Amino acid sequence: MKIDITDIIERDGAVKHFVTDVDKLSDRNTGSGKSIVDVQGVIHIEGEIYNHEGILDISAQIFGQLKAQCYRCLEDITAPFSVHMEETFERANGSKNLDNYEYSGHILDISQAVIDSVYLNIPYRMLCKSDCKGLCPKCGSNLNQKECGCIEQSEENGRFSALKDLFKE
Ligand SMILES: [Zn+2]
Ligand SMILES: [Zn+2]
Incomplete structure (x- = not known):
């Protein structure tokens, strides 16, 4: 240059x-x-x-x-x-x-x-x-290309464990 x-x-x-x-x-x-x-x-x-x-x-x-x-x-x-x-x-x-x-x-x-x-x-x-949308943290799928469904599952688990915490107190 x-x-x-x-x-x-x-x-x-x-x-x-x-x-x-x-x-x-x-x-x-x-x-x-x-x-x-x-x-x-x-x-x-x-x-x-x-x-x-x-x-x-x-x-x-x-x-x-x-x-x-x-x-x-x-x-x-x-x-x-x-x-x-x-x-x-x-x-x-x-x-x-x-x-x-x-x-x-x-x-x-x-x-x-x-x-x-x-x-x-x-x-x-x-x-x-x-x-x-990035990659699914669980299965690694490119979420722009397909819905693998892992995230909905883990959201349900999350709600359930929050409920368990309530009972602990
Ligand atoms: Zn990207
Ligand atoms: Zn996934």
């Missing part, structure tokens, strides 16, 4: 429009275990870079596909996402604001900024649909 900024870097106030596609975002480092929601396929990025006395303000929109497992029923989900990115780059070795990214020379590498923006903004977990 490298953008040639030769044409704007020497001109204060210059703006560069860019469009780029990235095949693979990164291997997400999740530390322990597999991430539940991740990015899949090509990422499309388009935006503008504004040169303000060597400080580069970048404003971009990032488009891609999410791949996830529903956290209730574990069905596979793919869904489009769109994330806005607003970041500032300063020359390396300058007196740098810690919130900003660095660049050097005539090439702006926006990889880390894009990765950060995407992973900060995509959901941590997803549902296949807002009213997903």
